[in-house]
Amino acid sequence: DAGITQSPRHKVTETGTPVTLRCHQTENHRYMYWYRQDPGHGLRLIHYSYGVKDTDKGEVSDGYSVSRSKTEDFLLTLESATSSQTSVYFCATSTPGLPYNEQFFGPGTRLTVL
Amino acid sequence: EDQVTQSPEALRLQEGESSSLNCSYTVSGLRGLFWYRQDPGKGPEFLFTLYSAGEEKEKERLKATLTKKESFLHITAPKPEDSATYLCAVWYDYKLSFGAGTTVTVRA
Numbered sequence: 618d619a620g621i622t623q624s625p626r627h628k629v630t631e632t633g634t635p636v637t638l639r640c641h642q643t644e645n646h647r648y649m650y651w652y653r654q655d656p657g658h659g660l661r662l663i664h665y666s667y668g669v670k671d672t673d674k675g676e677v678s679d680g681y682s683v684s685r686s687k688t689e690d691f692l693l694t695l696e697s698a699t700s701s702q703t704s705v706y707f708c709a710t711s712t713p714g715l716p717y718n719e720q721f722f723g724p725g726t727r728l729t730v731l
Numbered sequence: 732e733d734q735v736t737q738s739p740e741a742l743r744l745q746e747g748e749s750s751s752l753n754c755s756y757t758v759s760g761l762r763g764l765f766w767y768r769q770d771p772g773k774g775p776e777f778l779f780t781l782y783s784a785g786e787e788k789e790k791e792r793l794k795a796t797l798t799k800k801e802s803f804l805h806i807t808a809p810k811p812e813d814s815a816t817y818l819c820a821v822w823y824d825y826k827l828s829f830g831a832g833t834t835v836t837v838r839a
Binding site: 621657658659660661662675676707709716717718719720721722723724725 | 735763765772773774775776777780818820822825826827828829830831832
């Protein structure tokens with residue numbers, strides 16, 4: 618299994634507070650992704666990165682920002698959390714070559730915004 | 732509008748009862764279709780990539796096929812450990828879209 622860890626694994630926060638989720642990988646994979654998973658919607662791509670300092674928006678990027686200063690770390694920040702951002706967040710990586718192909722997922726972070 | 736639709740939403744099978752899951756898509760310019768398995772409380776686990784119509788991939792009791800408008804995941808003689816949610820995702824035009832998944836329950 619690819620070494621992907623996410624922290625924290627669970628978080629409860631209040632509306633309007635900033636929140637940062639961390640994804641750490643030990644596989645030296647070039648591509649990294651942040652998804653959210655909600656019942657009935659499946660996984661939706663928030664942001665992705667194709668290298669250090671190279672990031673781009675996904676399908677549902679409003680209210681989220683990302684940073685990647687090292688190959689192994691990809692941070693997701695909710696600038697001002699809202700209740701609609703209550704979700705399970707997954708980080709993923711993929712091997713060099715084609716983007717999106719054969720992604721390895723982390724264990725997820727369950728975020729509740731009150 | 733939905734780009735990727737999976738059916739059925741849920742499937743209950745008896746051990747050994749083979750069945751198929753469907754993933755239909757309406758995108759143009761397909762670059763790849765992926766199947767993942769997700770166990771409760773865990774991240775998805777990659778199963779297959781299919782690139783072109785007519786392609787097939789197999790892994791143990793699972794077989795994935797692809798046509799121009801849909802993909803099927805066939806489960807042959809399932810066992811209880813095949814119980815999971817199966818997700819398909821479509822890569823097109825530099826975008827990736829996941830279906831909502833089919834939850835499969837296999838009873839012993």
